[in-house]
Amino acid sequence: MILVVGATGELGSLIIRKLLDKGVAVRVLVRSASNYEVLVEVGAEPAFGDLKNPSSLEAACLGVDAVVTTATATARGGDDTIESVDLKGNRNLVRAADKAGVGRFVFVSALGASSDSQMPLLRAKATTEEELRHSSMSWTILQPDVFMDRLVPLVVGVPVLEDRPVTLVGEGSRCHSFVAMRDVAAYAVVAATRHESESRTLAVGGPEPVSWRDIVHAFSHELGKEVPIHMVDVGESIPTLPEFATSLLVALETYDSPLDMTELARMYGITPTNLAAFVHDFAAAHHAKVP
Numbered sequence: 001m002i003l004v005v006g007a008t009g010e011l012g013s014l015i016i017r018k019l020l021d022k023g024v025a026v027r028v029l030v031r032s033a034s035n036y037e038v039l040v041e042v043g044a045e046p047a048f049g050d051l052k053n054p055s056s057l058e059a060a061c062l063g064v065d066a067v068v069t070t071a072t073a074t075a076r077g078g079d080d081t082i083e084s085v086d087l088k089g090n091r092n093l094v095r096a097a098d099k100a101g102v103g104r105f106v107f108v109s110a111l112g113a114s115s116d117s118q119m120p121l122l123r124a125k126a127t128t129e130e131e132l133r134h135s136s137m138s139w140t141i142l143q144p145d146v147f148m149d150r151l152v153p154l155v156v157g158v159p160v161l162e163d164r165p166v167t168l169v170g171e172g173s174r175c176h177s178f179v180a181m182r183d184v185a186a187y188a189v190v191a192a193t194r195h196e197s198e199s200r201t202l203a204v205g206g207p208e209p210v211s212w213r214d215i216v217h218a219f220s221h222e223l224g225k226e227v228p229i230h231m232v233d234v235g236e237s238i239p240t241l242p243e244f245a246t247s248l249l250v251a252l253e254t255y256d257s258p259l260d261m262t263e264l265a266r267m268y269g270i271t272p273t274n275l276a277a278f279v280h281d282f283a284a285a286h287h288a289k290v291p
Contacts, residue, residue, distance in 0.1 A: 002192055003047070003060060003102075005029045005093060006070035008036055010149065011108065014185035015068055016044055024193065029060050051089025052079070057096035066104035066192045067097045074121065074244065086124035091131050098135040104198075106191045107132055108184065111143045111203055111257060119251065129201070138198045140191040142184065145205040145257055146248075148278050149181040152215055154245050156227075157279075160219045161286050165228040167238050169246070170253040172212035172231070177205025177259040180273035190268045205259035207272040218279045 002019055006012040007028035019026050020043045027045045030036035040046055049056030051071055061067065071093075073085035090107070097105055113125035132139045159166050187204050191197045210218075213229075220227045232238060234253060238246045265272050 001025045001027055001045075001064050002066045002068060003027045003029060003064045003097075004044075004068050004070075005051070006072065006108075007039055007044070008034050009070055009072075011070045011147075011181050011185060013039065014182055015070065015188050017042065018185055018189045019192070020044065022189070022193065027060065027064060029057070051085055051092055054092045054096060057093050058100060061097045061100035061102055064097070064100065064102050066106065067093070067102055068106040068108075068188055068192050069093060070108045070188075072121070082120045082124050086121060087127055090124075090128040094128065094131045094135055098137055102137055104138045104140075104192065105132055105135070106140045106142065106188055108188060109141050109143050109201075111145045111205075111259075113143060140197040140199075141201040142187055142191065143201060143203045144184045145177040145179050145203070145259060146252065147181050147184070148178045148206070148273070148275075151245060151248060152178065152278070153282060154241060155212070155249065156215050156219055157282050157286075159240070160216075160223065160227050161283070164240075165230045166216055167230045167232060167240065168212050168216075169232055169236075169238075169249040170234055172216075172229070172253075174253055174256050175209035175211050175214075176252060176257045177209045177261070178215075178275065179204055179206045180278055183270060183273050186270045187264075187268060190270070196267060202264060203259050204264075205257070205261055205272075207261060207265075207274050209256070209258035210275050215275065215279075218275050219283075222276070222279045222283050 004012055004016050016026055027047050028039050029049050030046050032048055047060035049060045073080040073082050109125040113122045115126045117123050129141050156166050216227050234250050261272055
């Protein structure tokens with residue numbers, strides 16, 4: 001039995017379906033008010049609880065062989081904050097799993113997690129990583145680079161498909177190993193069900209580092225049209241984007257994060273999703289929705 005936390009999120013849902021497809025019994029930590037019914041319909045067992053409630057976590061972890069958590073407050077609100085979820089909540093989960101005798105724990109962190117980071121989320125991720133390393137459980141930490149699925153549609157995909165200019169911060173030439181969420185889900189499933197990754201921290205990215213200008217070019221090529229680009233200076237607001245997206249764009253303009261995934265992808269038997277394939281699928285999904 002594997003407990004998945006963060007189950008109703010996009011990444012958590014992908015992991016659950018991949019585990020169920022492999023015939024693995026899955027329990028999901030959900031809140032009673034969340035939209036969890038679809039997970040039960042496909043075969044997952046619900047356990048009602050909350051990362052902010054340690055006793056509910058202890059009950060959810062009983063009889064579990066492994067825990068996989070993708071939980072984060074970045075897409076939430078109200079009482080769910082980086083401090084209450086990513087810091088204290090994940091700490092509660094690690095301790096509850098350890099106390100319940102769980103054998104393996106897979107934590108989806110983030111590339112750049114560090115106690116010295118200027119970003120509260122990355123500091124919280126680093127704290128959880130350290131908590132996990134000091135537990136008695138076998139562990140794997142996944143550190144994905146920027147998710148294609150979250151930022152690429154916001155910054156480039158939606159404006160292009162709506163015939164609006166794309167707004168980039170700075171020069172848009174820094175290179176990052178943007179990674180598809182489905183690939184991270186595949187790595188998480190292998191980490192939870194096989195032994196190659198025990199006691200390892202794995203940086204996870206796409207097959208090649210790309211810049212924002214590369215991404216714009218990929219959409220231009222896929223759609224067969226020129227895409228106008230509007231550049232803004234670091235610190236200038238972008239009204240068409242949520243604040244978190246603008247902040248991340250600014251941060252991504254301060255460094256490069258190329259990753260060589262050749263060996264890890266071979267070891268895990270995963271074919272990384274390249275930019276062209278992601279853009280093609282995104283555009284196809286959009287056109288399928290348009291009458």
